[in-house]
Amino acid sequence: MQITVTVNGDEHTADVEPRLLLVHFLRDTLGLTGTHWGCDTSNCGVCVVWLDGTPVKSCTVLAVMADGRTVRTVEGLADGATLDPVQQGFVQCHGLQCGFCTPGMMMTARWLLDRNPDPSENEIREAISGQACRCTGYENIVRSVQWAAVNKS
Amino acid sequence: MQVPAHFEYERATSVDHALALLAKWGSEARVVAGGHSLIPMMKLRLARPEALIDINDLEELAYVRLDGDVLAVGAMTRHADLLASPLVGEHYPIFHDAERVIADPVVRNRGTVGGSLCQADPSEDLSAAFAAVGAAAVVRGPGGERKVPVREFHTGPYETVVAPGELLIEIVVPVRPGGGSAYEKVERRVGDWAVAAAGAAVWLDGDTVSDAGIGLTAVGAAHFHAPEAEEFLRGSPATDANLVEAGRIAAAHCEPVADQRGPSDYKKHLAGELTTRALRRAVERARGAI
Numbered sequence: 001m002q003i004t005v006t007v008n009g010d011e012h013t014a015d016v017e018p019r020l021l022l023v024h025f026l027r028d029t030l031g032l033t034g035t036h037w038g039c040d041t042s043n044c045g046v047c048v049v050w051l052d053g054t055p056v057k058s059c060t061v062l063a064v065m066a067d068g069r070t071v072r073t074v075e076g077l078a079d080g081a082t083l084d085p086v087q088q089g090f091v092q093c094h095g096l097q098c099g100f101c102t103p104g105m106m107m108t109a110r111w112l113l114d115r116n117p118d119p120s121e122n123e124i125r126e127a128i129s130g131q132a133c134r135c136t137g138y139e140n141i142v143r144s145v146q147w148a149a150v151n152k153s
Numbered sequence: 154m155q156v157p158a159h160f161e162y163e164r165a166t167s168v169d170h171a172l173a174l175l176a177k178w179g180s181e182a183r184v185v186a187g188g189h190s191l192i193p194m195m196k197l198r199l200a201r202p203e204a205l206i207d208i209n210d211l212e213e214l215a216y217v218r219l220d221g222d223v224l225a226v227g228a229m230t231r232h233a234d235l236l237a238s239p240l241v242g243e244h245y246p247i248f249h250d251a252e253r254v255i256a257d258p259v260v261r262n263r264g265t266v267g268g269s270l271c272q273a274d275p276s277e278d279l280s281a282a283f284a285a286v287g288a289a290a291v292v293r294g295p296g297g298e299r300k301v302p303v304r305e306f307h308t309g310p311y312e313t314v315v316a317p318g319e320l321l322i323e324i325v326v327p328v329r330p331g332g333g334s335a336y337e338k339v340e341r342r343v344g345d346w347a348v349a350a351a352g353a354a355v356w357l358d359g360d361t362v363s364d365a366g367i368g369l370t371a372v373g374a375a376h377f378h379a380p381e382a383e384e385f386l387r388g389s390p391a392t393d394a395n396l397v398e399a400g401r402i403a404a405a406h407c408e409p410v411a412d413q414r415g416p417s418d419y420k421k422h423l424a425g426e427l428t429t430r431a432l433r434r435a436v437e438r439a440r441g442a443i
Contacts, residue, residue, distance in 0.1 A: 001162065017159070018159075018160055018161065018162035018205065019156050019157045019158070019159060019160060019195075020156070021156060021192075024154070024156075040154070040155045040196065041193055042189055042193065042256075042260055043344070045257070045259060048259055051263075054262045054263075055258075055259045055262060056259065056262055056263045057189075057259055057260065057263070060188060060189050060192050060193065060260075060263070061188065061192075061263070062162070062188070062192070062205075062207075064162050064164075064207075065188070065207060065209060067164075108258075108259060126258065127258055129257050129258065129343045129344065130256065130257020130258055130259045130260055130343070130344050131257075131259070
């Protein structure tokens with residue numbers, strides 16, 4: 001069936017099977033491979049993107065469910081050549097090791113900071129609690145989000 | 154790559170439209186709300202509906218409100234919204250306790266209250282919480298609406314009284330003065346299903362328990378419910394010894410199965426201990442409310 005989804009501000013129309021998952025629509029149909037795909041069970045959270053402004057695990061959302069809606073992926077974080085403070089924070093604080101969980105972590109972090117510009121360490125840990133870092137690099141991920149909170153732009 | 158088998162997709166634009174689509178597809182259709190239980194089951198071929206009827210557009214079913222002395226929760230209320238609702242926290246903090254330990258914040262953004270109840274997973278948290286507070290489910294079908302006590306809603310693992318062609322609309326809980334409620338859960342890691350969990354609601358008349366509700370999950374309690382322990386508490390003083398005894402009675406009526414989350418006797422122990430802890434906190438909150 002034909003769907004139209006606005007991804008990072010750009011409207012995309014495609015003919016998809018109802019069983020196509022949003023994560024595969026983003027990666028395979030649109031070529032936006034910044035969104036990663038991991039456990040396929042909603043546990044690991046590497047596939048987190050925003051659907052109508054809210055982080056969701058895109059391996060458990062059908063692409064057809066996004067028809068007529070807006071999606072924001074990690075490719076939509078930077079403003080042109082200027083990195084989002086969350087991205088800068090991950091650079092400054094070594095918030096990534098293998099980088100596999102990074103896109104999902106950054107999407108959730110951006111959402112947290114939009115709602116709560118000055119989160120406590122516990123609030124940051126709670127926000128990312130549904131997202132696994134296989135390198136167990138959580139300390140630096142938390143520091144990266146804290147850096148972004150302090151250095152807002 | 155895990156993907157579901159082929160199915161037809163229909164997006165409902167209203168409750169009436171959803172009911173019309175259910176009538177059109179019959180028993181081969183499944184309703185999808187958040188999809189966080191159904192879609193993984195479809196990937197694993199544990200569910201293979203011919204048609205999915207998506208009710209995510211039914212904003213009319215996304216609400217938490219006080220209708221007179223009844224707390225009404227729309228079936229499409231997202232877990233995150235139940236957790237954020239001050240109304241829920243004021244009247245039934247058990248739901249905030251439970252929501253804090255249901256899945257994780259991102260999954261709670263998408264998963265729905267009605268979807269959780271209708272999925273009827275034997276380890277589902279809200280089923281125990283709603284059983285504890287004496288809630289009722291409002292189900293709409295072609296012939297109109299019917300109201301089913303949550304304690305009669307589940308007919309078995311992954312089975313409910315909702316018939317093909319029917320839709321869960323909302324869950325209602327009477328708000329009564331002098332009460333307190335709480336939920337206690339043991340899980341292996343953040344976001345996991347319960348090893349065991351217990352919910353309690355207590356109403357006090359002075360130091361006497363005038364009414365009590367106890368819900369249990371993941372421990373093989375029939376209908377997520379511990380009626381024998383409730384009966385013991387009614388009319389008894391709210392002493393710690395009685396709360397401990399109520400936990401013992403609740404555990405005695407459980408039949409947990411051994412699995413990767415633990416052996417049966419451990420889960421039975423947890424059922425008793427968590428029941429007592431939930432009762433203690435519910436009593437504390439009830440005393441604060443009086």
